[in-house]
Amino acid sequence: MGLTSGTNGVRSTMAEKNASDEPNGKLEKNEDSKSPDLDFAVPDNSPLAFVGIGASAGGLEALEEFFEHMPVRSGMAFVVVQHQDPEQPSLLPEILQRYTQMPVVEIEDNRMQARPDTVYIKPPGADLSLLKGTFILLKPTTTFGAKTSIDTFFRHLAEDQDGKAVGIILSGMGSDGTLGIRALKERTGMVMAQEPASSKFAAMPESAIATGLVDYIASPMDLSRLLSEYVEVNIQLRERHASVTPLLENSLAKIFVLIRTRTGQDFSLYKRSTIIRRIERRMGLHQLTGMDDYIRYLQENPSEIEILSKELLIGVTRFFRDTGAWDAMLEKALPELISSRSPGSLLRIWVVGCSTGEEAYSMAIVLQEYLENLGRTGEIQFQIFATDTERESIDIARRGRYPANIEADVSIARLEKFFIKENGTYRIRPHLRESVIFAPQNIIRDPPYTHLDIISCRNLFIYLSPELQRRLILLFHYALNTGGILFLGSAESIGGYNDLFSTVESNWKIFQRRDAPSRTGQHDLPFAFAARPDAHEIRGDFSAVARAHSLTTIAQNQLLEMYAPPAVIITEDGDIVYFHGRTGKYLEPSPGKANLNIFAMAREGLRYALISLLRTAAAEKRKVASENAAMTTEDGTLNVRLTVQPILKHTGRADIYLVVFEDVPQQKPAKIQLEKERPSGVDSVQDSRFEELERELAVGRAELQRAAEERQSSQEEMTSMNEELQSTNEELQSTNEELTTSKEELQSLNEELLTVNAELQSKIEAFSQSHDDMRNLLRTTKIPMLFLDSSLRVRRFTDAIKPIISLIGNDVGRSITDLNVNLLDGSFVNDVRDVLDTLQFKERQVETTEGMWFQMRVMPYRTSENRINGVAVTFNDISAIKELEETLRVAKSYAQSIVETIREPLLVLNSGMQVVSANRSFYETFRVTPQETEGKLIYDLGNYQWDIPGLHRLLEDILPKNTVFESYEVEHDFPEIGRRIMRLNARRMDKEDLILLAMEDITFKRL
DSSP states (O other), X not given: OOOOOOSOOOOGGGGGGGGOOOOSSOGGGXXXXXXXXXXXXXXXXXXXXXXXXXXXXXXXXXXHHHHHTXXXXXXXXXXXXXXXXXXXOOXXXXXXXXXXXXXXXXXXXXXXXXXXXXXXXXXXXOEEEEETTEEEEEOOOOOSSSOOHHHHHHHHHHHHHGGGEEEEEOSOSSOTTHHHHHHHHHTTOEEEEEOGGGOSSOHHHHHHHHTTOOSEEEOHHHHHHHHHHHHHHHHHHHHHTSSOOHHHHHHHHHHHHHHHHHHOOOOTTBOHHHHHHHHHHHHHHTTOOOHHHHHHHHHHOHHHHHHHHHHHTOOOOOTTSSHHHHHHIIIIIHHHHHHTOOTTOEEEEEEESOTTTHHHHHHHHHHHHHHHHHTOTTTOEEEEEEEESOHHHHHHHHHTEEEGGGGGTSOHHHHHHHEEEETTEEEEOHHHHTTEEEXXXXXXXSOOOOSEEEEEEOSOGGGBOHHHHHHHHHHHHHHEEEEEEEEEOTTOOOTTOTTTEEEEXXXXXXXXXXXXXXXXXSOOOOOOOOOOXXXXXXXXXXXXXOOOOOHHHHHHHHHHHHHSOOEEXXXXXXXXXXXXXXXXXXXXXXXXXXXXXXXXXXOTTTHHHHHHHHHHHHHHOSOEEEEEEEEEETTEEEEEEEEEEEEEEOTTSOEEEEEEEEEOOOOHHHHHHHHHHOSOHHHHHHHHHHHHHHHHHHHHHHHHHHHHHHHXXXXXXXXXXXXXXXXXXXXXXXXXXXXXXXXXXXXXHHHHHHHHHHHHHHHHHHHHHHHHXXXXXXXXXXXXXXXXXXXXXXXXXXXXXXXXXOOOGGGTXXXXXXXXXXXXXXXXHHHHHHHHHHOOOEEEEEEBTTSOEEEEEEEEEEOTTSOEEEEEEEEEEOHHHHHHHHHHHHHHHHHHHHHHHOSSOEEEEETTSBEEEEOHHHHHHHTOOHHHHTTSBGGGSTTTTTOOHHHHHIIIIIHHHSSEEEEEEEEEEETTTEEEEEEEEEEXXXXXTEEEEEEEEOHHHHO
C-alpha cells in the first residue's frame, strides 16, 4: 500500500521518547507485560524501534535526504546496510555525519550494544546480525551471484526485535532486501520503500514493492516523517493493549465478523497476541489510536479488511528453512519410510500452509535427491499436495519463479539442477514443478487429504489457539498412514498426544504416527456447510407476500381475532415465526437471552406434549392433537387441547407447522358427583393429582417408546449411511486412481505433443528459411524458370519467364498446354513430355517469336524422397552470344574473302607447325590439294620440300622470340614447279596461337 506524505510535522512527544522505558526481551515473548509509557526512561535505554535501511547504487543521496529530515531525538536506532567494496574502507559514516546531529558510528566486532538516537553503519566485508539488541559481525554468506547482505540483516532483525523492527529499502540495483522484508512482515514488523520515481536506481524498491508487503511508498524525506508518526502511535497502542480485556475482546469479535463477512476467513481461533500485534501495526499505519476508530475505518474502507486479512495470514518462508531440520529429515525420518516401500509405490505428501511454495519445492528437492542417491528414482514416485488459504500466494507458488537472492539459501548444485535462470530470476524446472500440486484450502474448514505418508505443517501452530492445535493434531493422525511422518516447526509440538505419535527427532519436531485410536474415538473433521435458514428468513418470506389491507381483509382479520383460537406458526425446530391471537396464556418468554423457540416458551405441562405432537406431525405428515394437556397456572391446573398441523412446504426448507391452543371446558356435573361420592376434599385433590401423573406417565412411556424406535431407526440409517459412505469412498478412491492414471497419460501425451510441436516448429522455421532463400534466389538471378507438376500444370514460375510464356499469378495450376508459348519451333510441350517419360534432361537452343535466343534446359523435378514430381525448365538468355556468333561468322567470311583474293601463297599454322588452312594461290602455285595440305606438318608437305633447316630456325627459334620476321629468302627445288626463290614473311598471332606464313616468288625478279 503506498501512502503519499502530507505536510504535518512529527509530533512533539517524539522528542521525549529517548527517555522512555521498555522491558527487556522480544515483544512476542512478553505480551502480557505492560508496554512502557512514552514519558519514562527505560532502565536499559533500549530503542523504541530498530530501523534497518538497505541501499545500494544511488542510495547515498537517498540516505542523505532521509537523515536530513529525521528528528534528532526520535528514540529509534538506525542501522544502514549498503553494498560496498569489501577491500576498501567505508567513508559512509563521515558523509552521513554531515546530514544529521545523531552520532554516526561504524559497527566494530566488539558486541556493540544498540542505543537510541544513533546511526550504525555496517562495515564492508561482513554480514551483520542482532542478538538481544547487540550487534554481531558474521562472515559474509558465500554466493556466486547477487549480494544478500540486506536480506541477511533484515532476517536477523525480524527474529530479534519482532514488532519493533522496521525495514526501509532505498535506491539500488538488484533485489536484495526482498526476502528480508518477508521475514519482517512475518514478525509484525513494518516495511517502507522509496518511491521508484525518486530513486536513482529503482530496481531494489520495485522488487520490494512487487511483493505487495510494503506499507509506505514515498520519497526519503516523507519516509522519515511517516516513520516517526508510525512509531509514536505504535507505542501508544502497545500500552493500551497490554492485556486482553473484555472490551478489547469485544472489539476483536467485531473485527472477526467484518473479516469473515468480507473474505470468509475466521480468525476467532487464532492466538490473540498475534492478532492484536498485527491489528496494532495496521492502526499505526493509519495513525488510529482507538480500536473503535479502526473498526469504523474498516467499515468505511472494505479494501482495508482484505489487506488486514492478508496480513493476519502472512506466512513467510524460504527454501530449506532451518537446514538442521532438513538434515534430520534425511537422516532419521526418510530412511525407514522409503525402505519399507515396494517398487511402484507412490509417496503422498501434504505441505500445509505452503505460502509461496518454497517449503513444498524444498520437500520435492530433498525427496528427489534422496531417491536418486538410493537408485530408486524410477521405482518410487512421489506427489506433493501444497495448500494455503491465500490464493495470491498459491498463484505465486504455481508460477515457480523466485528472485535471484535465493542463492543465499539454495546451493549452486541445486540451482543448476532444479532451477532455470531467466532474466535475473530462478524458475523451477518442469520435472520438479509437475511433482507438486498447489491448491487453495482452509485447513480449519475444508476436508483434509488422506492416506498420506508425510505431513509438513511448519510454523503454523504458533499462530493458533491450543484448542485448534488439538483438533489439528487429531486431524493429522487421521490423515496419515501408519508410520507416516509429521513435520512441525521448531517452536511447535504435539501437546500431550504421545499415544498417537512417537518422537523421531525432538529438537526439530519430527514425529511418526502410531497405530493407535484417537482418545475421543471420533475425529472432529472440518467441513464446509451452509447456514440453515432461521426464523427471520421465513418471516421475511411471509412479509414479502403481504398485500395492502382491503376492507375484506380487515373484516376477516377482525373475525379471526374474535372467534379463531390462539395459534402460532413454527418451524420444524420449534422456532416461532408468527403469532395469532393472545397466546400469552399458553406461552411466556424464558429468562435470559431472547428466545422465540416454542419449547422454551411453553408453560409448564405443555412442553412435553408439544414435543411429542411436533415429532409425530413431522414424521407422519398429518394433523395430530392432544385432547387434555394439563397446563399448570397460578390458579391451578387447566386442560388444553393442542393441535399441530403441517401447513406449508418451502423449497429447500423445513415444513411449517400450525400450533393451535384451545381450552377444554371443565365437566362440572362429573365434579359434583365426585364430591358427593368422596367425603373428603383432600381425596379429590389426590385423585386429580394421580390422574395427572398417570397421564404424564403415559406420555413419558409413549415418548420413550418413540425415542427407542427413533434411536433404532437412526442406528439403521447410520449403518446404511456408513456403508454408503464406505462405498462412496471406495468409488472416489477408484476415481482418483483413474484420474491419476489419466493425468499421467495426459502428461505423457502432452510431453509427446510438445516434442512433436518443437520438431514441427523447427521444420517450419527451416522451411520458412529455405522458402525465403529460394524466393530471393529466384528474384535476384533474373533467370526465367518454370516448374510443372507431373500433369504439366504450372506450379511456380519467375517473372523473367513472361517474354517466353505469358504467365500471371492466376495461371498457377493451369496446364501448360492451355497457355501460349512464344517459341518458334512449337516443340516445347513435346520436350517436356520426353523428359517426364525418359527421366533424362534435355538441353537445346530455342528462339522466341521476337527473335530472342535462349538455352533451354529441361530436367526432372525430384522431391526430398527422390520421387519425380514434374519438371523444372530454365531458360538462359543467349541472344548476345548469338549476335556475337553472327558477327564472328561475318568477320570470318570477310577475312576469308580477303585471303582468297591475295595472289601470294599463304599458310596458317598452329603451334605444332601443322597447317590449319591455305589460300587458293598456295594450292595453285605448289599444285597440291587441301587434303594433302591441311592438318599436315609444314615440313611433311609434298616431298618434304619445306623441310628446310633455315625454315626450322625461323619458325621455332626466331619467331617465338620475335612475333614477326620478314624478307627471308629460300631457294629450293620444288616438285612440279622446279627451282624457285621464295621470300618468306611470317607473323605470330598470340591470341589465336596461330602463325601466318606468306610466300612471295621472286625467282623471276632475280633473273
